Amino acid sequence: MNKILYPKKEDWAKILERPVNKxxxxxxxxxxxxxxxxxxxxxxxxxxxxxxxxxxxxxFEVTNEEFEVADREVAADLKEAIGLAKENIERFHEVQLSGINEYVNANGFRCWQEARAIECVGLYVPGGSAPLFSTVLMLAIPARIAGCREVVICTPPGEDGRVNPVILWTARLCGVSRVYKVGGIQAIAALTLGTGTIPRVDKIFGPGNRFVTAAKQMVGRYGVAIDMPAGPSELMIVADGTACPRFVAADLLSQAEHGPDSQVVLVTCVERLVEEVERELREQLDRLPRKSIAEMALKCSKYVVLNSREECVEMANLYAPEHLMLCVEDYMAWVPRIRNAGSVFLGNYSTESAGDYASGTNHTLPTNGYARAYSGVGVDSFMKKISFQEIRPEGLAYLGKTIEIMADNENLTAHGNAVRVRVESL
Amino acid sequence: MNKILYPKKEDWAKILERPVNKxxxxxxxxxxxxxxxxxxxxxxxxxxxxxxxxxxxxxFEVTNEEFEVADREVAADLKEAIGLAKENIERFHEVQLSGINEYVNANGFRCWQEARAIECVGLYVPGGSAPLFSTVLMLAIPARIAGCREVVICTPPGEDGRVNPVILWTARLCGVSRVYKVGGIQAIAALTLGTGTIPRVDKIFGPGNRFVTAAKQMVGRYGVAIDMPAGPSELMIVADGTACPRFVAADLLSQAEHGPDSQVVLVTCVERLVEEVERELREQLDRLPRKSIAEMALKCSKYVVLNSREECVEMANLYAPEHLMLCVEDYMAWVPRIRNAGSVFLGNYSTESAGDYASGTNHTLPTNGYARAYSGVGVDSFMKKISFQEIRPEGLAYLGKTIEIMADNENLTAHGNAVRVRVESL
Structure with a gap:
């Protein structure tokens, strides 16, 4: 091992450098x-x-016979050790559901988790045709609530070298005073690597064009995290006979205007609703400034008529939409059955636009089916949890044999030794 | 839009197919x-x-003057709208810290989050020289507690086409009955895409060799999530004069035996401790079956002597180690100051081996500095949160103007329309 005595602060990063994984x-x-x-x-x-x-x-599948043979082959002391470990692991993980987050074992040890803010985060706010100041709200507010020490924004300059004033005003309103006028791949690179002006951050958030998306996919190699993978925005509406065709059409169009690749799906058991929505949609479409974008999106969009409510629920869960509107009478009965979605809007007056801007929910949500495994952005996204454990001598005496047996069976002798040298000392 | 009437179940996946993002x-x-x-x-x-x-x-940095100009340029009605939106977003995100997760606005709307298990998860358990049955415990237990509907394991077959019996026995013990004898890239591909035998999963967990690691980096393109990026295992020990050199040496070795690329760092203000640990380490090393592996790891490992406790804390946070042992007298005073680490072991008897196997904490932890932004695996890793909102007509009347102003200022007219058609109907 290399000895380094009283190094200067400026050499610390160098000392702690990990071998680069090419x-x-x-x-x-x-x-x-x-x-x-x-x-x-x-x-x-x-x-x-x-x-x-x-x-x-x-x-490839392990058969029942193979499981039975395994049962006969595993030694009794190892079974017992694994059983005891399982009990502790179960207890510590069960408390995580409750929010207590601490497991105390009366034999002399305890484990717990504590949440910490991610220290330094970078928010990317796209420029271009529309000034997306709502993105500033959706990212800077949870970052501040989580307690991130450093929150910086990168946003591309306009042709005049300026940033849209609404973005700047909103940034200040949310307590972010470091805004950098740089966008695209170079902005993501700067947040990942740090430059003279821009600090290296621990995690990068925010939407962007295909260049920004591609650059965000690379930052993992440099030890930086991202909010979630990006894809085109999506809306699925499930509607029954109580839905208002005019409202439904307006929501489908609000999704379609996002971009030509927006995904829009209406699912219903009421066949006549499709005709009514279609009529409304044509009418409303003609008056839209972004008509040509919306028209392109609608070309790939779908009305799906199904046989039953059960099927509608099942299709929503299968699709796992970013936004799911349930324009149905008894929507609260549907809630427990929704298993995959980013954000759900209930009833005829919960329009998706409300969640995009002002009701309080976050609009940074999983697309592309990622709602099966990802949550939308929330305060959690700006924090991480650290686990702690305090084992007293009697606690280690109690656990010792279990750890030794397991370590030895995984051929990790030194792991067992770390227990043995301690237990011997007692 | 395309109309699809009463499709057969077997066509659903085709209907819901998203355009592939090349x-x-x-x-x-x-x-x-x-x-x-x-x-x-x-x-x-x-x-x-x-x-x-x-x-x-x-x-690049936006100056104070630019912020002031922006303040003058933003219209008063837009400022008011953004201010009201900010209030709701703040409230909804603040409750997330408390675990209440619901924000009720007295004007007629409410937002909340509900957690759902990720439905289908795949656990990868490495084969090779050591049967890592502890990985089965660390992944299958939280998956079951989260309530995942389908939990499957892939693990490579040995030369005899069999799986180590301890892995099978532990899988059954943890309630996993579908184990597939397939490993490497092809196992990750199977879990990502599904085959006749192996189901497609929503998220893949578990360690693996460089092939498995490379394959896991690809699954995002197919809409599948992974637990976290992988890197070599790490241990940092911070020790004061009360630390026992024999224990410290044993822990450093237990980390070093993992692999030649394991990272091992001892940080202390007590210079003589380095000599004592070094002596113990030589002695213990000679008796290890995995001596040659440990020796390679130790070549890149470091003893760092610093001037003060403050510096030790700071260096630990800068490194953000996967495992951090605090072999110091007043370790509870250090806890609130630890900001970046995967799992922390407190005092002379909390050996890292305990957390690897049996005390209850999870051993699937962020390496490579990812502890700055990632948590270790826990029940959360097997769940996601869905946001819901219920806006009553009076709630939309209250929010309406705010949403319209904001949408119009982002040039998203159809978003404003979705509100207008509803408010007009009231």
């Missing part, structure tokens, strides 16, 4: 395997299991 | 910009702002 170019290999698995399914798995692992497999 | 190859462009920004800092920003945006910028 990440060999395995992407082509991966893409080839992915393409073949997409095409050939299990046959491709067999091929590559032979190719990489030199094993010929007829079936 | 993702043009902007990676090379991005890499060039990142490399130049890393080298030239602000000069590179100037160059690319001219190249992409056709604006010559001398400085």
């Amino acid at each position: 990440g060999e170019d395995l992407e082509k290999v991966c893409q080839a395997v992915f393409d073949e698995v997409a095409r050939d399914g299990d046959e491709a798995l067999k091929k590559y299991t032979w190719y990489f692992d030199r094993v010929k497999m007829a079936d | 993702g043009e190859d902007l990676e090379k462009v991005c890499q060039a910009v990142f490399d130049e920004v890393a080298r030239d800092g602000d000069e590179a920003l100037k160059k690319y702002t001219w190249y992409f945006d056709r604006v010559k910028m001398a400085d």
Whole structure:
């Protein structure tokens, strides 16, 4: 090990530098395997299991018999150790649901979690045709509530080298005083790497064009996180006979005007509603300044008529839309059945525009089916949780044998030793 | 819009298909910009702002004068609208800290969040020299507690086509009965795309070799999430005069035996401790079965001697280690000052091995400095939050003007219309 005595502050970053993970170019290999698995399914798995692992497999799923053999083969002391570990892991993870976040074991140890703000965050606010000051609200407010120490904004300058005044005014209103007039790939690079002017941040938030999106996909290599993967905006409306065709048409259009690739889907069991919405939509479309954009989006959009409410719920969950409007009479009965969506708007008066701007919910939401696994931006997105544990000598005496047995069975002897040297000292 | 009447279930996925985002190859462009920004800092920003945006910028930071000009330029009605929106967004986000998660506005609307389990998750358990059954515990237990409907495991078969019995026994113990004998890139591809045998999942968890790591980096393109980016395991120990050199050496070795790229750092203000730990370390090292691996890791590892406790805290936060041991007397006083770490072990008896196996905390933790922005795996990792809002007619009447003004100022007329058609109807 290398000894470094009383280093100067300016050398600290250098001392703590991690070896850069060049990440060999395995992407082509991966893409080839992915393409073949997409095409050939299990046959491709067999091929590559032979190719990489030199094993010929007829079936992949472990059978009941194999589980039973395993049950006979595992030693009793290891079973007992794993069982005790399982109990502690279960307890500590169960309390996470309750928000208590602490597990105290009476034998002399305790584990807990504490939330901390992410220290330094960068917010990207797109420029271009519309000044998206609402993005400033949606990102700077939760950042401040979380307690981020440093919140900076990058936004592209206009042709005159200025930033739209509404963006600046809103930034100040939300307590952000460091705004940089730089956009695109170079802005994301600056937030990732730091420059003389712009600080390196820990996490980058915000929407952007295809250049910004591509640049955000790269920052992980430099140890910087991003809010979520980006995709075109989406709205699914589920409507029953109580829905107002005029309202529904207006919402479909508000989604369609975002961009030519916006996704718009209306799902209903009421076939006549489709005709009524279609009529309203034509009428309203003609009066829109962004008519040509909306028309392009509508070309790929869909009305889907289904047989039952059950089917409507199921289709919404299958699609996992960014925005889901439930224009149905008994919408509260639907709530517990919605499993995949970014943000849900209930009833005829909860228009999606309200959530985009002013009702309080965040408009930075998972698109592209990511609502199956991602939440929208919230205060959580600007924090992380650290786990802590305090094991007293008697606690380690209690846990010691379990840890030793497990470590030895994973062939990690030094892990067992770290327990042994302590228990021996007691 | 396209009309689809009463489609068959088997056609649903096809109907809901999103246009595939080919993702043009902007990676090379991005890499060039990142490399130049890393080298030239602000000069590179100037160059690319001219190249992409056709604006010559001398400085990037918005000045106080510019903020003041902006303040004069923004119309009063827009300021008022943004102010009201800010209030609602603040309220809804503030309650997220409390765990109440609901914001009720007396004027007739409310917003709340509900957590839902991610429905289908895939756990990758590495094979190879050691059977990592502890990984099964650390992933399957929170998945079950979160309530994931489908939990499947992929793990590579050995040369005999079998899976280590301890992995199978532990999987069953944790309620996972679908285990597939497939590993590497092809396992990640199968979980991402689905095959005849293996279901497509929404999120993939678990460690793996460089092939698995590379494959996990690709799954985002297919709409599948991953737990967190991977890197070599790390341990930082901060020790004072009360630390036991024998214990410290054992912990450093337990980290070093993970792999030749493991990161090990000891930070202290007590110079003599370094010599004592070094002596113990030599002695213990000789008895380790994985001595050669540990030796390689130790070559890049560091002892750092600093001037003060303040400096030790600061260095720990700067490094943001995956594992942080605080072998100091008054460790509880340090807890509130730790801002960046995956998992923290307090005092002389809280050995890292305990958290790896049995005390209850999760051992799937952010490496490579990601602890600045990421939490370790917990029940949260298997859930997402959906936001809901219910706006009654009077609520929309109250919010309406605000939304209209903001939408019109972002040039999104159809967003304003969605409000107008409703308010007109009241």
